[in-house]
Amino acid sequence: MQMPEPSQDIMNQREALAVALRQIVGQEWVISDEAERRPYQCDGITAYMAMPLLVVLPGSAAEVQQILRFCHAKGIKVVPRGSGTSLSGGALPLEDGILLVTSRLCNVLEVDAANRVARLQPGVPNIKISEAVQHLGLCYMPDPSSQLISTIGGNVAENAGGVHCLKYGVTANHILGLEAVLMTGEVIRLGGAYLGAAEGEMDLMGVLTGSEGLLAMVTEIAVRLEPVPEVARVISMSFASVEQACACVGAIVGAGIIPAGLEFMDRKVLDAVSVLIRETFDSNTAALLLCELDGTAVEVDALVDVVSDVARTQGAIETKVSTTEEERQRIWSSRKLAFSAIGKLCPDYYCTDGTIPRNKLPEVLNKMADMSVKYGLDYANCFHAGDGNLHPIIMYDAAKPGDLEKAEAFGADVLIACVDAGGVLSGEHGVGVEKRDLMTHQFTDIDLNQQQMVKCAFDPAELLNPGKVFPTACRCAEFGRMHVRNGVVRFPDIPRF
């Protein structure tokens, strides 16, 4: 993984910059000591590490504004970070850039139950939103697996999904307003704290969401709240083959049902979790589907019947339906423990998140089996089947020379297979540094240029999170003059990172 060459000149200014930034945020909120910076070296993807120049923890949006204005004037790069749970290296530090951490911006600013909106600072952990409105019978729907730790600001940056986004949508579908600071220190406010507050505006909010911290630093988020569904039940369905399980996914959706969640686990995952949950699975089971249905009791009962019928028709070996909340939690525990269970089987694992059209599931899963043979690495599958979001778990041993590289190559092959099947490189983890160099497989140079032109509109100096998402720098200054006719590859001489 190659990153832009750090500037030695800026790295030499570390102490002077720390002094200046302390004037903005206060003495204790700039971390310059090497030992104290070390925990910030990586995010959720530990394979990539870099020491940040400084770690800065602002206490208000006004401080964010001053920091960015200062860094802009000095030409200092800035990497935004929430809790650092990114699984694509989105918050990977730069040695010549400051890490701007939102941990202190962690207040729920307002809960407006009547208009069903909450206003939040970016450092609020996802789970805290639902906790803050639970007593009102409301919740915040997007629930990434990292929700205990990951922040709403990070969720906005990565357009986070989660188990329930099949029915309820991803982060972008739940954001009503954003306040953000551009790299120049200019504050912009988009949308507002009610449904429809962004009507008639250019959808800059839409492009900021999922922009992986490259366009602006979000300082306030207005989210929509939903009533907590009256009841949720989960159906567990086991199948003798992966193909049958995949076919059942399509059949459920084809029957006109949008489950709240629809998850797939293969035999390897089941074997790994069975130890943890002290439950055995039928020996003929090759794959298990978990289908959650929510709504009113009457509605859910009706849907449970339909899904059970579909499962039978699709040849399910066994179908179990939760009748109590405890049973529902127990059935889900196998899925929730899947990743830690696999972690016990191998020293290290690597997980990507390509997304494909549902009907391509068998095709891509078969290709994965071939790749496993090719690379000599074992793998397991546990993923969001309902929306075709794959999470292959590639097992390797970092202590074995060459194993990590093989795992990475395996992962890249899976992502390429996803794109070739009409899908995308990332469903919810983001591109970050991890999938950056694969972007040219999904997009043409023209597509990427168009995206980078937008970067130039927001951050022409390219100081905000550079080296992420795109395999080349923008060269904003030159774009204005460039024009090459269709089909001609632009900038063949651009240095790739």
Add this chain to the structure above:
Amino acid sequence: MTQTETACLRPSTTQDVADIIMDAAAAGHTLAVTGNGTRRGFGNPVAASRELTLGGLDQVVFYDPEDLVIRAGVGLTLDELESMLAQKGQYLPFEPPRYTGLYGTDGQRSTLGGAVATALSGPRRILSGAVRDFVLGVEGVNGQGDVFKAGGRTMKNVTGYDLSKLVTGACGTLAALTTVTIKVLPAPRAELTLVLPASTLEEDRALFEKIRALPLGVGGLARRVAVDGKCEVVIRVEGTVPGVAGNRQVLEALLPTPPRVVEQEESQALWRDIRELSCLAPKADELVWRVNLPATAMPAFVDEARKAGCINRFFVDWAGGIVFSTMRGVQPEVDALRYRKMAEKIGARAMILRAPDSIRSQFGAFPPVAAGVAALEQRTRAAFDPAGIFNPGRMTVQA
């Protein structure tokens, strides 16, 4: 610009669109980009030297019902699209309005591209989301004649900037879209509407709030003017047959008076009327407004605006979060400014849906945004269309 003076270009392939744009850019022409032109009256009047009509791009690229996705040319009409989906028991949850009744055009010719460009969402917005929430991917041509794509066909996608959202609602000022990929959903099996006499605005709003707090999946809450001139509250319940029956009971127990129940086709027709603002029945010289606001602020806002003579007839949708109204055409310059000021005071967004060209040119059909946002919008526009050849003035007002 009058249509007779303007050369009209009607390509039917993406490559032709690209060639036309490249030629226009080289020749220094500007382009009025439309679908079938049924909503030229929406947004600001455009002054362009050529007209680029995309209605000929009306092919379905693929429709995969099991994957809940369709990709089609922007010229496909919404009517064709909706009937194709209906054959598979699916629908567009954002319920795109045509508003062609306002503009005296043919609603059957309104296109998918127009729905995306205007980003207008119908009554089900409160439950299912807006147009932007269903646009998964686009292909289009930028102002330099480059064909680009963005997004994809999967619901989950964090791969590069979401340019699909950016072009949604940009009224064709960023790119001439050629195809769009849309997420669709299974249509509810059953639908009914509970109708009851309206009370005061505040009481009706409070009822909406109470209903929305329940997890019943209510996909329509409006207060409209009935045929007899009286106001009524309408509540749409959708879902499975047993689910709808159950929700109906819960709601009936909650309502102050026993409602009249309207089912299936009749209910659908009722909501089509709401979607198309039929009950406003604006007179020829009246202006039509669409104001988004926090539902809790709606009663006081409407009262004040009526007293000030800025609202003539009106109705409320989105559980109180949107007010559609007519304004008398007696002194539109004065009233438009006053009405917008009233909206701005409470953070509401007042959009002009219909007005004479002079009014929309002067005040802008879209509510004004802060200077910094306007500048960023302008830079973003330049990122797609540096020479400003697409729909000049459609979204912006010259200072």
